[in-house]
Amino acid sequence: MTRIYVPRDSSALSLGAEKVAKAIAEHAARQNLAVEIIRNGSRGMFWLEPLVEVETPAGRIAYGPVDVADVPSLFAADFVNGGAHALKLGVTDELPWLKQQERLTFARVGITDPVSLTDYLAHDGYRGLQNALALQPAEIVQQVTDSGLRGRGGAAFPTGIKWKTVHDCKADQKYIVCNADEGDSGTYSDRMIMEGDPFVLIEGMTIAALAVGATQGYIYLRSEYPHALAVLNEAIQHAREKHYLGPNILGSGHAFELEVRRAAGAYVCGEETSLLESLEGKRGLVRFKPPLPAIEGLFGKPTVVNNVISFASVPIILDKGGAFYRDYGMGRSRGTLPIQLAGNIKHGGLVEKAFGVTLRQLLYDFGGGSATGRPIRAVQVGGPLGAYLPESQFDTPLDYEEFSKLWAVLGHGGIVAFDDTVDMAKMARYAFEFCAIESCGKCTPCRIGSTRGVEVMDKIMQGRDHAQNIALVRDLSDTMLNGSLCALGGMTPYPVLSAINHFPEDFGLNKKAQAA
Numbered sequence: 001m002t003r004i005y006v007p008r009d010s011s012a013l014s015l016g017a018e019k020v021a022k023a024i025a026e027h028a029a030r031q032n033l034a035v036e037i038i039r040n041g042s043r044g045m046f047w048l049e050p051l052v053e054v055e056t057p058a059g060r061i062a063y064g065p066v067d068v069a070d071v072p073s074l075f076a077a078d079f080v081n082g083g084a085h086a087l088k089l090g091v092t093d094e095l096p097w098l099k100q101q102e103r104l105t106f107a108r109v110g111i112t113d114p115v116s117l118t119d120y121l122a123h124d125g126y127r128g129l130q131n132a133l134a135l136q137p138a139e140i141v142q143q144v145t146d147s148g149l150r151g152r153g154g155a156a157f158p159t160g161i162k163w164k165t166v167h168d169c170k171a172d173q174k175y176i177v178c179n180a181d182e183g184d185s186g187t188y189s190d191r192m193i194m195e196g197d198p199f200v201l202i203e204g205m206t207i208a209a210l211a212v213g214a215t216q217g218y219i220y221l222r223s224e225y226p227h228a229l230a231v232l233n234e235a236i237q238h239a240r241e242k243h244y245l246g247p248n249i250l251g252s253g254h255a256f257e258l259e260v261r262r263a264a265g266a267y268v269c270g271e272e273t274s275l276l277e278s279l280e281g282k283r284g285l286v287r288f289k290p291p292l293p294a295i296e297g298l299f300g301k302p303t304v305v306n307n308v309i310s311f312a313s314v315p316i317i318l319d320k321g322g323a324f325y326r327d328y329g330m331g332r333s334r335g336t337l338p339i340q341l342a343g344n345i346k347h348g349g350l351v352e353k354a355f356g357v358t359l360r361q362l363l364y365d366f367g368g369g370s371a372t373g374r375p376i377r378a379v380q381v382g383g384p385l386g387a388y389l390p391e392s393q394f395d396t397p398l399d400y401e402e403f404s405k406l407w408a409v410l411g412h413g414g415i416v417a418f419d420d421t422v423d424m425a426k427m428a429r430y431a432f433e434f435c436a437i438e439s440c441g442k443c444t445p446c447r448i449g450s451t452r453g454v455e456v457m458d459k460i461m462q463g464r465d466h467a468q469n470i471a472l473v474r475d476l477s478d479t480m481l482n483g484s485l486c487a488l489g490g491m492t493p494y495p496v497l498s499a500i501n502h503f504p505e506d507f508g509l510n511k512k513a514q515a516a
């Protein structure tokens with residue numbers, strides 16, 4: 001029986017994977033060929049989706065991008081035995097895009113059947129949990145601290161310290177909350193993990209529960225992710241049936257229940273306190289801090305709130321040890337980061353690399369330059385509130401501190417590329433507009449400042465009172481930066497000011513005068 005892999009990931013589905021899988025099944029049946037079609041996750045090479053792989057003695061052979069119309073010729077070329085065809089790409093694992101990565105968190109994505117617990121176990125799944133069950137809670141926390149893991153949701157706060165705070169709290173109830181709202185532009189690694197390897201998230205959350213003594217967990221899932229919802233629910237059911245979740249995890253006496261909750265569909269609901277309000281059934285308004293969610297979180301109880309990738313990075317840490325993970329990376333940025341290449345880029349997709357890889361390597365070695373073939377002029381890193389970086393900064397290594405030195409952020413690792421046709425004044429205006437639309441309204445700098453920002457940008461773009469209005473944008477940005485309650489208003493100046501500072505000519509300013 002030949003195994004054929006056709007992804008079920010929403011990126012592949014959007015490019016026709018469902019029809020391709022059906023056509024392959026029909027063709028095989030007509031030719032009386034015994035094939036098993038496995039619906040795997042995406043390998044992350046989106047320009048090759050749907051990427052079909054066949055298992056051969058030489059390894060998995062990739063063909064792509066496959067259209068339904070290609071299926072007859074693939075069979076004619078004996079692709080089920082790795083036959084030659086115009087779409088043949090070779091052994092999947094040898095493709096340079098994959099070979100040059102360090103896939104720790106994404107080790108299984110694209111390889112396994114996401115909803116098969118057996119497959120997960122066969123690929124080292126739940127080894128981290130097995131190890132965790134033999135440890136004291138404080139020892140689990142220590143492993144995570146030793147790994148150097150910092151939150152992958154944006155703020156890069158050390159995960160071990162957050163867990164220790166919850167661990168040290170005395171309470172009758174504690175919670176584990178996964179932030180799966182993934183609202184940043186150009187980001188999709190959370191979705192890819194949830195659709196491509198949901199058990200790794202479930203395992204990571206279960207380990208967190210053991211570490212801090214929580215018995216209930218919630219995944220707050222972006223409302224636009226129906227495929228992730230279905231995959232997660234199916235995986236949770238399998239995990240519960242085999243006692244990886246439930247009242248008595250693997251006979252240990254520990255209880256942990258897990259539920260997926262659909263998010264409210266607002267960007268600000270990804271902010272952790274607003275998320276907690278929303279989970280409690282209220283409007284997604286940001287809470288004042290302190291108290292920290294680790295001390296008074298969901299329903300006022302100590303709560304671990306972590307991003308999907310943060311939790312999904314925990315099983316390998318508990319499997320191979322904190323030191324193993326810590327050996328990857330540079331400076332205080334340890335381990336690997338799943339980087340998402342998007343925007344005007346030839347080869348968009350997911351790259352997992354140790355910290356230290358440069359933007360230029362990502363944009364050109366992996367991304368292949370812009371999709372339009374024109375020079376890449378600007379990249380926005382870290383979502384809609386991230387700074388724009390010009391070409392002169394493309395050699396910056398991905399490292400939280402190196403980015404902060406440039407007044408930029410890594411955020412969730414989303415990189416959006418723009419070619420030289422971009423108008424950076426329009427991008428700056430858009431940043432204010434985005435903030436105005438998504439503001440929760442609780443504080444004045446963000447609620448009013450963003451609307452005023454759009455108006456002032458309009459005046460600048462019309463050339464009205466130019467110098468005064470540029471000064472006004474800077475002043476307004478200063479107020480938003482220092483006076484906002486959360487990072488939505490507080491970081492809107494990043495895209496605005498980086499655009500003005502690095503691309504002054506788009507704002508009718510003299511480049512040399514600005515530099516001076």
Ligand SMILES: Cc1cc2nc3c(=O)[nH]c(=O)nc-3n(C[C@H](O)[C@H](O)[C@H](O)COP(=O)(O)O)c2cc1C
Pocket residue numbers: 150151152153154155156157179180181182183184267268269270271272273305306307308310311486487488
């Ligand atoms: C406006 C706003 C939106 C955010 N959206 C997300 C999000 O979609 N996903 C996420 O994990 N963190 C998001 N964050 C960061 C969270 O507040 C929080 O720092 C994170 O969930 C903590 O998890 P981590 O330590 O694992 O990164 C957002 C923050 C702000 C201010």
Ligand code: SF4
Pocket residue numbers: 268286438439440441442443444446447484485486487488489490
């Ligand atoms: S900065 Fe904006 S989103 Fe954040 S609390 Fe203030 S109004 Fe709400």
